[in-house]
Amino acid sequence: KNQVEQSPQSLIILEGKNCTLQCNYTVSPFSNLRWYKQDTGRGPVSLTIMTFSENTKSNGRYTATLDADTKQSSLHITASQLSDSASYICVVSAGREYGNKLVFGAGTILRVKS
Amino acid sequence: DGGITQSPKYLFRKEGQNVTLSCEQNLNHDAMYWYRQDPGQGLRLIYYSQIVNDFQKGDIAEGYSVSREKKESFPLTVTSAQKNPTAFYLCASSITSGSLNEQYFGPGTRLTVT
Numbered sequence: 001k002n003q004v005e006q007s008p009q010s011l012i013i014l015e016g017k018n019c020t021l022q023c024n025y026t027v028s029p030f031s032n033l034r035w036y037k038q039d040t041g042r043g044p045v046s047l048t049i050m051t052f053s054e055n056t057k058s059n060g061r062y063t064a065t066l067d068a069d070t071k072q073s074s075l076h077i078t079a080s081q082l083s084d085s086a087s088y089i090c091v092v093s094a095g096r097e098y099g100n101k102l103v104f105g106a107g108t109i110l111r112v113k114s
Numbered sequence: 115d116g117g118i119t120q121s122p123k124y125l126f127r128k129e130g131q132n133v134t135l136s137c138e139q140n141l142n143h144d145a146m147y148w149y150r151q152d153p154g155q156g157l158r159l160i161y162y163s164q165i166v167n168d169f170q171k172g173d174i175a176e177g178y179s180v181s182r183e184k185k186e187s188f189p190l191t192v193t194s195a196q197k198n199p200t201a202f203y204l205c206a207s208s209i210t211s212g213s214l215n216e217q218y219f220g221p222g223t224r225l226t227v228t
Contacts, residue, residue, distance in 0.1 A: 004156065032214060043118075043204050043219030044157075051214070089156070093214075099170075100211055104156030 002027040004105035006090050012111045017080055021108045023073040023090030031095035035064050035075050038087045038107065047075070047088075080112045117141040118220035120205050125225045127199075135190045135223045137205030143218075145211040146188035150174060151202040151222075160203075163188055164211045192225065199227045 004025045013019050025033070032051045036044035048057045048064040050073075056065050061078045077084055087107040094101045118139045127133045139146065145164050149157040159172030163182040177196025182188055188207075192199045203223045208215040 009154075034216075041222065041224070043206070043221050045219070046216050049214065049216065101159070102157075102217070104158075106154055106156050 002092075002094060002103045004090055004092050004103050006088075006105040006108050008108060009106075010109040010111070012113060013080055015080060015082055015112055015114045019077050019080060019110065021075045021077075021088050021090075021110070023075070023105060025071050025073070025090070025092045025103070025105075027071075027092040027094050027103050029095040030068060030071075031093040031100065033064075033066055033073050034091040034093070034102075035062070035073075036089040036091060038089055040086070044089055077110075080110075082112050082114060085110060085112045118205060118207055118218055120203075120220040120223050123221065123223060125223055127225070127227050129227055130194045131227075132191055132193050133199075133225065133227075135192065135203055135205075135225070137188045137190065137220060138186055139188075139205075139207045139218075139220075140186065141207055141218065142185070143207035143209055144185070145208045145215070146182065147206040147208075147217065148172075148178070148180065148188070148190045149204045149206065151204060157204065160190065162211070192227075199225060201225060 007022045034049045035047040038044040050066045063076045089107040090105040121136045147162040148160040161180040163169040179191045205220040206217040208217045
């Protein structure tokens with residue numbers, strides 16, 4: 001069964017600290033992996049997208065890594081800010097054979113406090 | 115929210131009533147999608163449309179209906195046949211349904227049925 005598991009479910013950190021969110025997937029075949037940020041009551045916004053051949057991609061203070069062999073990804077947030085408080089969602093695309101279907105994780109809820 | 119509007123933001127209905135959620139995009143995207151988000155779960159695909167006058171069922175289409183008469187618009191009707199309609203509904207669009215194409219999400223509509 002195609003699944004995307006994220007950990008931890010929630011996380012609280014102090015402003016200025018770094019944190020790493022984890023994503024494990026069983027989706028096969030694999031096309032690409034995306035990280036989205038979703039503020040409360042809003043739609044998700046794309047942070048990064050990585051294909052099979054990419055193992056790291058950055059977007060400002062956000063750095064995503066991908067290990068396609070172990071089917072794991074992480075999202076590292078550097079020097080956290082209060083505005084980073086949101087849900088972070090890992091999404092895997094199953095490829096053309098499955099209609100490019102996206103499989104969504106349940107998200108990690110991050111709270112940054114001062 | 116990337117040129118996608120959803121209305122209304124909050125919607126309340128009595129059980130047994132059909133309700134239609136609006137989704138409009140001005141991004142000239144061919145593909146549009148409807149997702150449902152429930153607490154603690156990943157987004158689930160309800161319906162998607164790759165082109166005008168064409169749409170396909172997603173993973174949880176039962177109790178829902180859609181139309182795609184115009185490129186810009188993809189309304190979702192939640193019928194009385196949907197057993198648990200209370201949820202956060204997200205509309206998205208992409209240039210095409212290709213696997214690397216980013217999906218842009220609207221701000222969402224929170225539907226409460228009592």
